[in-house]
Amino acid sequence: MGVFKIEGGVPLKGEITPQGAKNEALQILCAVLLTPEKVIINNIPDIIDINKLITLLGNLGVKIQKNGPGSYTFQADEVNVGYLETEAFKKEGGSLRGSIMIVGPLLARFGKGYIPKPGGDKIGRRRLDTHFEGFINLGAKFRYNKEDHFYGVEAPEGLTGAAMLLDEASVTGTANIVMSAVLAKGTTTIYNAACEPYLQQLCKMMNAMGAKVSGIGSNLLTIEGVESLGGCTHRILPDMIEIGSWIGLAAMTRSEITIKDVSWENLGLIPNVFRKLGITLEKRGDDIYIPAHTDGYEVKTDIDGSILTIADAPWPGFTPDLLSIVLVVATQCKGDVLIHQKMFESRLFFVDKLIDMGAKIILCDPHRAVVIGHDFKSRLKATTMSSPDIRAGISLLIAALSAKGTSTIQNIEQIDRGYERIDERLRAIGAKIVRA
């Protein structure tokens, strides 16, 4: 397993361009299974999770052509559905979270979809009930093999549109159900649908392929089923979680950084949450300019003076994927912040490492942590740590870049899962980081 060695405390300077969004790319790549025609996708990030999904599509018989950096053409005209029942698939399909979203398109187009229990971060309970209840509502038969955790849905006669109210606004669950409903007979309505930009992009892409999805961006999607879909060209948005990570990095290392082409209109509450922490962000065209915070950053309390709380919520609420980053940034703010991670049970335990580095954090329970900011009066100390999940990993990396001395981060595969050539890109703005 690889490690990063980081010499912290060096201010960075320059421009950084965000990669394409991991979580959007996972949905979009699964959608290529909906048509036998060619689909061109641009701005695909070169990261472990995405490359694994592309390999899986290839093993399913999808023809794949690389057109250039981040650009691929896919053609699913000779899909080998039999691959789903092989031992190789049981291993491969379970190695990432996003693979669950091949089920909806396969079910819609070929009448069956199988998947082993998917991987992804171990950040608490990650149920799949919403996905399968959705398929059952559309007329699919469900089976689950408890011994090898293998899920299956079948609908040899095809799917029929239905009205449904999701038990929770699951991101991948909504994507999976919409991808199956676009080829169902009749109309489907999905209420309590997730509506992240990832999903908005997926629905726009499917409409470009000939689907009829309306209500995009809201929590009520209406889908009129069509007979078949055609090809299209789609461009993936910049990764809003990576953008948030760069904002956090700039503030903690007191660096002057410009984040290029961020697609401001798709960032939702993200800029505001960082502003509440006292971070200055300037909108320059479609870039974010962050000046060097040489005098630190001071948190804004609520109107009545109570402690600032930053909590996650389904979109358009604040994404849970940025809370670990907000938490690390809060360790150097002037003031106190309560971080409330409502969705996941095991995403805050990494604070132990920050406490070892000298941060003042009280973990109240698995969901809540109070952070008492140092206002740069005391710097974090370098240490050796292991990355437990993708976002804790980048948060520890940010902490190491701001700390005094040389830190080591182990298990960096977790970071590489979602951040493209992170060491190279950091070195380009002056960071002292090596991969060993």
Ligand SMILES: CC(=O)N[C@H]1[C@@H](OP(=O)(O)OP(=O)(O)OC[C@H]2O[C@@H](n3ccc(=O)[nH]c3=O)[C@H](O)[C@@H]2O)O[C@H](CO)[C@@H](O)[C@@H]1O
């Ligand atoms: C590949 C991918 O796209 N992964 C993202 C996706 O995962 P994923 O689609 O797996 O996550 P879900 O949206 O299904 O749910 C995430 C967690 O939040 C809980 N939950 C969800 C909705 C809700 O209204 N209330 C609630 O408590 C669920 O029970 C679960 O524990 O969405 C998560 C939530 O934004 C992100 O952290 C993941 O990065």
Ligand SMILES: C=C(OP(=O)(O)O)C(=O)O
């Ligand atoms: C939790 C995440 O990813 P996954 O759902 O793939 O585990 C994430 O991107 O923060």
